[in-house]
Amino acid sequence: xxxxxxxxxxxxxxxxxxxxxxxxxxxxxxxxxxxxxxxxxxxxxxxxxxxxxxxxxxxxxxxxxxxxxxxxxxxxxxxxxxxxxxxxxxxxxxxxxxxxxxxxxxxxxxxxxxxxxxxxxxxxxxxxxxxxxxxxxxxxxxxxxxxxxxxxxxxxxxxxxxxxxxxxxxxxxxxxxxxxxxxxxxxxxxxxxxxxxxxxxxxxxxxxxxxxxxxxxxxxxxxxxxxxxxxxxxxxxxxxxxxxxxxxxxxxxxxxxxxxxxxxxxxxxxxxxxxxxxxxxxxxxxxxxxxxxxxxxxxxxxxxxxxxxxxxxxxxxxxxxxxxxxx
Amino acid sequence: xxxxxxxxxxxxxxxxxxxxxxxxxxxxxxxxxxxxxxxxxxxxxxxxxxxxxxxxxxxxxxxxxxxxxxxxxxxxxxxxxxxxxxxxxxxxxxxxxxxxxxxxxxxxxxxxxxxxxxxxxxxxxxxxxxxxxxxxxxxxxxxxxxxxxxxxxxxxxxxxxxxxxxxxxxxxxxxxxxxxxxxxxx
Numbered sequence: 001x002x003x004x005x006x007x008x009x010x011x012x013x014x015x016x017x018x019x020x021x022x023x024x025x026x027x028x029x030x031x032x033x034x035x036x037x038x039x040x041x042x043x044x045x046x047x048x049x050x051x052x053x054x055x056x057x058x059x060x061x062x063x064x065x066x067x068x069x070x071x072x073x074x075x076x077x078x079x080x081x082x083x084x085x086x087x088x089x090x091x092x093x094x095x096x097x098x099x100x101x102x103x104x105x106x107x108x109x110x111x112x113x114x115x116x117x118x119x120x121x122x123x124x125x126x127x128x129x130x131x132x133x134x135x136x137x138x139x140x141x142x143x144x145x146x147x148x149x150x151x152x153x154x155x156x157x158x159x160x161x162x163x164x165x166x167x168x169x170x171x172x173x174x175x176x177x178x179x180x181x182x183x184x185x186x187x188x189x190x191x192x193x194x195x196x197x198x199x200x201x202x203x204x205x206x207x208x209x210x211x212x213x214x215x216x217x218x219x220x221x222x223x224x225x226x227x228x229x230x231x232x233x234x235x236x237x238x239x240x241x242x243x244x245x246x247x248x249x250x251x252x253x254x255x256x257x258x259x260x261x262x263x264x265x266x267x268x269x270x271x272x273x274x275x276x277x278x279x280x281x282x283x284x285x286x287x288x289x290x291x292x293x294x295x296x297x298x299x300x301x302x303x304x305x306x307x308x309x310x311x312x313x314x315x316x317x318x319x320x321x322x323x324x325x326x327x
Numbered sequence: 328x329x330x331x332x333x334x335x336x337x338x339x340x341x342x343x344x345x346x347x348x349x350x351x352x353x354x355x356x357x358x359x360x361x362x363x364x365x366x367x368x369x370x371x372x373x374x375x376x377x378x379x380x381x382x383x384x385x386x387x388x389x390x391x392x393x394x395x396x397x398x399x400x401x402x403x404x405x406x407x408x409x410x411x412x413x414x415x416x417x418x419x420x421x422x423x424x425x426x427x428x429x430x431x432x433x434x435x436x437x438x439x440x441x442x443x444x445x446x447x448x449x450x451x452x453x454x455x456x457x458x459x460x461x462x463x464x465x466x467x468x469x470x471x472x473x474x475x476x477x478x479x480x481x482x483x484x485x486x487x488x489x490x491x492x493x494x495x496x497x498x499x500x501x502x503x504x505x506x507x508x509x510x511x512x513x
Contacts, residue, residue, distance in 0.1 A: 051487055
């Protein structure tokens with residue numbers, strides 16, 4: 001059946017349905033009406049799927065920053081530029097601040113994941129916010145007694161709404177991080193260690209049968225895992241810059257302050273299909289890397305570092321970059 | 328699950344849409360391109376898991392849709408039929424277009440958002456960048472929930488226009504303005 005409506009009118013209806021679904025789950029009657037509308041004409045389905053794709057694409061807005069024009073910044077000017085980026089982010093956070101209350105719709109236990117290069121922000125029903133870094137997966141299991149998040153792999157930052165009677169627990173391997181109301185991140189991307197960075201409040205980290213370790217604001221705890229799991233966790237007091245650096249991914253950025261070229265390339269590789277490899281002799285020739293980069297700007301990073309260190313960059317047909325010495 | 332499908336469309340179908348529309352403009356200029364695009368997306372939705380080369384599939388689906396509609400017409404323009412045979416199958420050059428990712432896509436998003444009327448832009452930014460629910464956006468902006476829903480609907484359509492390649496992609500930049508708004512956003 002073809003409806004008599006024009007493509008434009010169909011698109012208008014599809015947009016209304018999508019906006020309605022985005023506002024709240026459809027009632028049973030609405031759902032039936034929607035199903036009937038979709039079944040009525042192929043173009044209804046097509047218009048609807050197309051707008052859904054556009055809507056999903058808008059999630060990448062998080063990667064947009066006012067400073068995106070200056071994707072590559074020389075090390076000497078890092079702090080200045082970084083501050084302006086941080087200020088822009090703060091405005092966004094402040095705008096959001098007033099809103100996290102009175103959420104009523106419960107969230108069913110659910111799995112969320114991010115693709116390579118994707119950063120995703122989940123607004124939880126209790127007002128907490130989970131931000132997922134590239135290539136990550138979390139399972140959310142909220143109950144009346146606790147708020148459990150399972151970090152299957154990857155990295156997350158958690159801004160927890162206070163509720164003493166309902167602890168917020170992040171599980172990663174054999175480690176749990178328990179909070180009642182605070183902000184912290186858990187990085188489970190390395191096989192040999194788990195990193196918990198706390199920017200606000202206190203969390204309790206339990207690992208196997210050990211006594212819990214308490215990590216407070218401006219501290220980073222590194223828990224050895226895998227083969228290193230018998231080693232003692234390391235607690236380090238961090239500076240504001242160091243914490244910012246750990247959390248720069250939330251703003252679509254990578255911050256380097258003295259990493260080796262290979263380490264920096266490995267960080268980029270977490271966010272991009274296009275991989276950078278550094279030949280051993282290039283790694284030996286390169287000094288330490290500093291600067292602020294957009295996580296997706298593989299090429300900018302490769303070219304900037306090559307230019308700074310007198311190295312060459314070549315590209316294979318898949319767009320992967322190899323950094324080598326010229327000779 | 329649903330989100331995977333949306334991302335599949337965003338990554339595989341949307342980037343090919345401008346080229347498909349350009350081709351339709353050439354060979355089927357007397358057809359409503361929006362109409363054909365909707366048919367193509369419906370076919371994609373039904374056959375998504377069987378498709379190997381999405382770009383080639385989209386062109387083929389567009390072509391067969393045009394032919395279907397041609398057959399229902401009383402008078403058929405011979406030129407149109409001949410042109411339809413020149414199907415631009417996925418060529419090497421197009422792979423860059425297929426991967427409208429990274430900076431280019433961000434520029435497109437940026438332009439699309441910048442182009443929205445102010446209130447609509449605020450709503451979409453709070454909803455998508457700050458991750459607020461529509462209800463919280465309503466509370467934050469002091470507007471009714473139904474107004475927010477209308478802004479979301481209008482904003483999606485307007486952004487979709489950008490992804491369709493309706494606005495010149497070459498003058499993307501901070502000052503990029505659409506030269507021909509097909510429709511206003513209320």
